[in-house]
Amino acid sequence: MTGVPKLNPKFSTKRAGTSKVPIINFEVSHHRAVAAVRLLRADKGKAFVDLLNEKANDSGENEMGYVERTLGFSTRHLDDRDIRLVTVIVAGTVRWKRYIDYLIMSLCSEEKVFSNMEPLLLQILRIGFFEILKLNVPAYAVVDENVRLAKVALRPGAGNMVNAILRKLLLLKETDSLPLPNIEGDDRAQARALSIIYSHPVWMVRRWIRFLGKEEALKLMNWNNSDPYFSLRVNTTNGYTRDDLVNRLEDLQVHYEKSIMDEFVRIREGMQAVLQAGLLKEGMCAVQDESAGFVVSVVDPQPGETIMDCCAAPGGKTLFMASRLAGQGKVSALDINKGRLRILMEAAKCHNLDDIITDIHGDLRLYAKESTVKYDKVLLDAPCSGLGVLSKRADLRWNRQFEDLEELVCLQDELLDSASLSLPHRVYMDMFLQNSSQMMVSIPQVQLSTLWMGHLLLVLSGQCTRTPTTR
Numbered sequence: 001m002t003g004v005p006k007l008n009p010k011f012s013t014k015r016a017g018t019s020k021v022p023i024i025n026f027e028v029s030h031h032r033a034v035a036a037v038r039l040l041r042a043d044k045g046k047a048f049v050d051l052l053n054e055k056a057n058d059s060g061e062n063e064m065g066y067v068e069r070t071l072g073f074s075t076r077h078l079d080d081r082d083i084r085l086v087t088v089i090v091a092g093t094v095r096w097k098r099y100i101d102y103l104i105m106s107l108c109s110e111e112k113v114f115s116n117m118e119p120l121l122l123q124i125l126r127i128g129f130f131e132i133l134k135l136n137v138p139a140y141a142v143v144d145e146n147v148r149l150a151k152v153a154l155r156p157g158a159g160n161m162v163n164a165i166l167r168k169l170l171l172l173k174e175t176d177s178l179p180l181p182n183i184e185g186d187d188r189a190q191a192r193a194l195s196i197i198y199s200h201p202v203w204m205v206r207r208w209i210r211f212l213g214k215e216e217a218l219k220l221m222n223w224n225n226s227d228p229y230f231s232l233r234v235n236t237t238n239g240y241t242r243d244d245l246v247n248r249l250e251d252l253q254v255h256y257e258k259s260i261m262d263e264f265v266r267i268r269e270g271m272q273a274v275l276q277a278g279l280l281k282e283g284m285c286a287v288q289d290e291s292a293g294f295v296v297s298v299v300d301p302q303p304g305e306t307i308m309d310c311c312a313a314p315g316g317k318t319l320f321m322a323s324r325l326a327g328q329g330k331v332s333a334l335d336i337n338k339g340r341l342r343i344l345m346e347a348a349k350c351h352n353l354d355d356i357i358t359d360i361h362g363d364l365r366l367y368a369k370e371s372t373v374k375y376d377k378v379l380l381d382a383p384c385s386g387l388g389v390l391s392k393r394a395d396l397r398w399n400r401q402f403e404d405l406e407e408l409v410c411l412q413d414e415l416l417d418s419a420s421l422s423l424p425h426r427v428y429m430d431m432f433l434q435n436s437s438q439m440m441v442s443i444p445q446v447q448l449s450t451l452w453m454g455h456l457l458l459v460l461s462g463q464c465t466r467t468p469t470t471r
């Protein structure tokens, strides 16, 4: 792929001149246009930002400005439905990128047609493929709209190409003959095929098969590719019950599901409505992953206890642990990042927990050497790769490199040593899955290790005298 797209002059000059009145271009489907530009930004990174600066004279224009200038409609006119569709299309297209690209390449007349394809054209095709394969949008709408978008954003020839490739895809789908790689050959070749079918980087597939076995690795990839849900935790410290939260969600017509954990409710859609209704601001609930709640359940804070949260910010687990203390006891929240710690304390105020929580700004590795304070319990939620939340963060799988994990494992090792050295009662370590296997073999004091929803929780007793890890 080469550079960033050249703008179609016809549209790039539309907003030039004296008129500031937004021009609404009814020719293109607005949510697809914004989705295509957002995907382009994700794909091109800095090259895209450079293009914005170059074309907009460093005016700080964002991607929305780009859409307005090049496609001729004001993104201010996007309604809630459009915004929701942009989110769905962008997340899904990014998630399935490897699989979709394999199909696009298979349907191009030659491999070089794919590798030389203009970046914006590729995004439009990816959107069309995602809509046909995963969203089941009516075929005529997908073809018509994406062809028109390619014609308007690029040129008529680009529209013809989109038309030809999407129609080929429809035919293959109808006849159930979509091309797929065979899972055969040595481990590496099989991982390569699986990485296309499940749309993950090859190194992740190989690593998970090695550590978890093929069956679990496939389950994990299916989970990563499923539509995510979000969890809300009711704030009992402010006197609310889960029924109160459920009643408000019903008023807002947000569909929910009660979690097996008492304080939690799951929602798949409707976060916008929850935010707009102010449920978070008024302290009724917090957005918190159930897996984070599970970690707190294992720590099981009891009234009167002192707890150290070693990597606390922005504070999801700190707040939940503090609320479990029922007004008696203390949580010390330590973090190296001052800004995130400030957010934590603001949330503590909102949740009426600022008497229970004390913030400590510092590097755990230094703090642990100097402090003589002992705690009843210590939670270490060390920085992680985020590989446990790939269903929610579609882009992460493409942004993480194997080398990032290596660095993280080093940091986690050091932090675990610090947490367990100077705070030697019980250390609860929560980490995402990426390096779980190394950790499990390397820490003889592990009393309990539980793998759940992408988290590995280790409960250690006494000081941590580990043998070197198997990195």
Ligand SMILES: C[S@@+](CC[C@H](N)C(=O)[O-])C[C@H]1O[C@@H](n2cnc3c(N)ncnc32)[C@H](O)[C@@H]1O
Binding pocket: 292, 310, 311, 312, 313, 314, 315, 316, 317, 318, 334, 335, 336, 337, 340, 362, 363, 364, 365, 381, 382, 383, 384
């Ligand atoms: C996974 S996040 C913690 C999330 C938090 N426990 C929660 O539930 O909201 C990891 C945190 O570790 C902090 N951190 C990284 N290195 C650190 C260090 N050397 N000492 C203390 N905190 C550190 C980061 O600033 C980040 O806020």
